[in-house]
Amino acid sequence: MDRLITLYGTGTTRSSRCRWTLLELGLDFDYVDNGSLIGTAELKKMQPLGKLPAIIIGGESLFESTAICTYLCDLYPKKNLIASVGSRERALHEQWCSFALTEIEGYLWSSSKHKSLYPAEKRVAAVLPINTEEIIAGLAVLEDTLNETPYLTGSNFSVTDIIVGFTVNWARSAGHLETFPVLSAYLERLHERELCTFKQNLI
Ligand SMILES: N[C@@H](CCC(=O)N[C@@H](CS)C(=O)NCC(=O)O)C(=O)O
Numbered sequence: 013m014d015r016l017i018t019l020y021g022t023g024t025t026r027s028s029r030c031r032w033t034l035l036e037l038g039l040d041f042d043y044v045d046n047g048s049l050i051g052t053a054e055l056k057k058m059q060p061l062g063k064l065p066a067i068i069i070g071g072e073s074l075f076e077s078t079a080i081c082t083y084l085c086d087l088y089p090k091k092n093l094i095a096s097v098g099s100r101e102r103a104l105h106e107q108w109c110s111f112a113l114t115e116i117e118g119y120l121w122s123s124s125k126h127k128s129l130y131p132a133e134k135r136v137a138a139v140l141p142i143n144t145e146e147i148i149a150g151l152a153v154l155e156d157t158l159n160e161t162p163y164l165t166g167s168n169f170s171v172t173d174i175i176v177g178f179t180v181n182w183a184r185s186a187g188h189l190e191t192f193p194v195l196s197a198y199l200e201r202l203h204e205r206e207l208c209t210f211k212q213n214l215i
Contacts, residue, residue, distance in 0.1 A: 014040075015070035015087075019080075020058065022047035026077040027065035028209040029178045033081040033171055035207040037091050078109050078175050085171045093171045101165045105172045108164045112179040116150035119143040120182050147188050154180065155192045162201070169205070177202045181210050 021027020022045055034041050049055040051062040058066035059075040066075045074080055085094035095101030123143045126135045164172045180199050183189055189196050203211050
């Protein structure tokens with residue numbers, strides 16, 4: 013089942029989740045690495061907020077890095093990067109992706125914006141320690157979980173580790189991983205994978 017695939021992204025941003033997934037699946041794809049697309053009318057046709065990543069799969073566009081990675085793995089189930097719908101492992105995939113995005117990544121993103129991305133007059137320094145508290149609480153949950161299992165849905169690497177691993181890598185880049193040895197070792201395991209796309213610090 014061959015579909016033409018074009019991924020729009022840039023560097024080590026969230027698009028690297030999708031690029032790593034495509035590489036692990038062994039798919040042919042075109043990669044448009046172009047940060048200057050952000051906010052343009054061209055990108056808004058695929059991603060209504062004009063953000064990256066976006067993807068075209070067989071002529072249809074899709075956005076949100078987690079949705080893109082999950083869908084790609086569902087299209088190619090024989091590659092064993094995701095469990096089937098209705099299984100316990102699939103429920104764990106949904107659980108950990110939602111957890112990482114809402115309990116950790118949202119706060120990392122808010123801190124990046126209030127530290128440097130927003131214009132100075134829009135930045136609120138008071139949110140930073142509050143965000144850090146939330147980030148640390150979320151990371152502590154992942155630390156405890158990965159103390160019991162090598163990967164998030166069990167003993168095998170899966171797309172869940174690509175998605176959540178990106179968040180953990182971002183947390184490391186922001187200096188939040190020093191007190192989390194299990195998460196640091198988990199990230200090392202991900203970095204050792206040949207196709208990993210987010211080895212560098214993000215910020
Ligand atoms: N939840 C979205 C986030 C997309 C997003 O915020 N992308 C960043 C790059 S990693 C971006 O395009 N930022 C530009 C902006 O916020 O204006 C996803 O995971 O795909």
